Amino acid sequence: MTRRFTGIIKAILLAGIITSIITTGPLLGGKTGSFRFVFMADIHVMPELRGAEGFAAAISAVNKLDPDFVITGGDLIYDALETSYERADLLYDMYQELCEAFEMPVHHTIGNHEIFGLYPGSGIDPAHPEFGRKMFAKRLGRGSTNSSFDFEGWHFILLDTIGLTGNRSYYGHVSPGSLEWLARDLEKTPSDSPIVLCVHIPLVSPSLQVDYGLAEGVPHNLMVTNTPEVLAAFEGRDLRLVLQGHLHIVEQAQVKGTKFVTGGAVSAAWWKGPYKGFPEGFVVIDVKDGAIDYHYEDYGWQAGE
Numbered sequence: 001m002t003r004r005f006t007g008i009i010k011a012i013l014l015a016g017i018i019t020s021i022i023t024t025g026p027l028l029g030g031k032t033g034s035f036r037f038v039f040m041a042d043i044h045v046m047p048e049l050r051g052a053e054g055f056a057a058a059i060s061a062v063n064k065l066d067p068d069f070v071i072t073g074g075d076l077i078y079d080a081l082e083t084s085y086e087r088a089d090l091l092y093d094m095y096q097e098l099c100e101a102f103e104m105p106v107h108h109t110i111g112n113h114e115i116f117g118l119y120p121g122s123g124i125d126p127a128h129p130e131f132g133r134k135m136f137a138k139r140l141g142r143g144s145t146n147s148s149f150d151f152e153g154w155h156f157i158l159l160d161t162i163g164l165t166g167n168r169s170y171y172g173h174v175s176p177g178s179l180e181w182l183a184r185d186l187e188k189t190p191s192d193s194p195i196v197l198c199v200h201i202p203l204v205s206p207s208l209q210v211d212y213g214l215a216e217g218v219p220h221n222l223m224v225t226n227t228p229e230v231l232a233a234f235e236g237r238d239l240r241l242v243l244q245g246h247l248h249i250v251e252q253a254q255v256k257g258t259k260f261v262t263g264g265a266v267s268a269a270w271w272k273g274p275y276k277g278f279p280e281g282f283v284v285i286d287v288k289d290g291a292i293d294y295h296y297e298d299y300g301w302q303a304g305e
């Protein structure tokens with residue numbers, strides 16, 4: 001049994017979903033268009049544990065698959081939350097330099113580990129010019145932590161799902177400002193455009209429901225706490241696919257016409273090998289005549305060499 005196949009079986013067991021994790025089958029009909037893109041979650045670039053080499057290997061595997069573009073799913077580096085400016089600066093530079101090897105456009109989603117100096121242990125003054133989201137916005141987000149683009153009649157949204165607490169920590173939350181940005185973005189989008197939404201902290205996760213149950217509840221740092229508010233913004237829209245990160249596992253759920261896929265991790269267990277049975281990998285999405293097909297691609301990285 002290949003590692004990839006093993007990962008798929010585990011995903012099905014974890015998510016409690018009977019349908020195939022490989023083929024989603026035709027979703028709602030509508031626009032045509034055939035293209036391929038890749039979603040790379042939880043890269044966690046770092047100089048230690050051969051983390052930079054691992055990302056370079058993943059990029060070279062992506063280039064061979066020849067997608068039209070790549071979307072990264074947050075937690076791009078490890079780590080800006082609790083570190084000095086020098087280390088955060090080095091990690092952002094390292095990530096950006098490695099990304100130059102992509103032979104296609106790359107769009108970046110913000111994760112919790114990109115929030116600079118948030119934890120008091122970092123010793124960073126909140127008055128620092130790159131404090132918090134500003135470092136990502138300046139270096140990777142063209143001034144924002146939310147972005148969108150169009151491709152072949154489809155609309156792609158990269159939404160900031162990192163909420164900040166009053167005591168310098170984070171939780172899963174889409175802020176009022178981001179919701180306003182989203183409403184404005186959707187206003188400009190034709191109502192019949194198929195939409196793909198990319199987030200770091202998941203909006204929906206069957207595995208978290210299985211792990212924690214209703215009585216205990218899902219910890220607020222693992223899942224978005226205002227999912228109903230976020231999904232309400234897509235009411236009447238053709239939201240086909242939500243790609244999510246943060247959990248380092250592969251799972252899927254379907255609510256009406258929307259498929260939610262948590263896309264594993266390029267770094268698996270933070271470059272220490274497979275995490276909960278899931279190897280280092282990324283999601284390859286093929287859109288064919290308006291239908292979505294996807295699989296988790298194990299790019300063959302072996303940690304600890």
Ligand SMILES: [Fe+2]
Nearest residue numbers: 042075246247
């Ligand atoms: Fe992560």
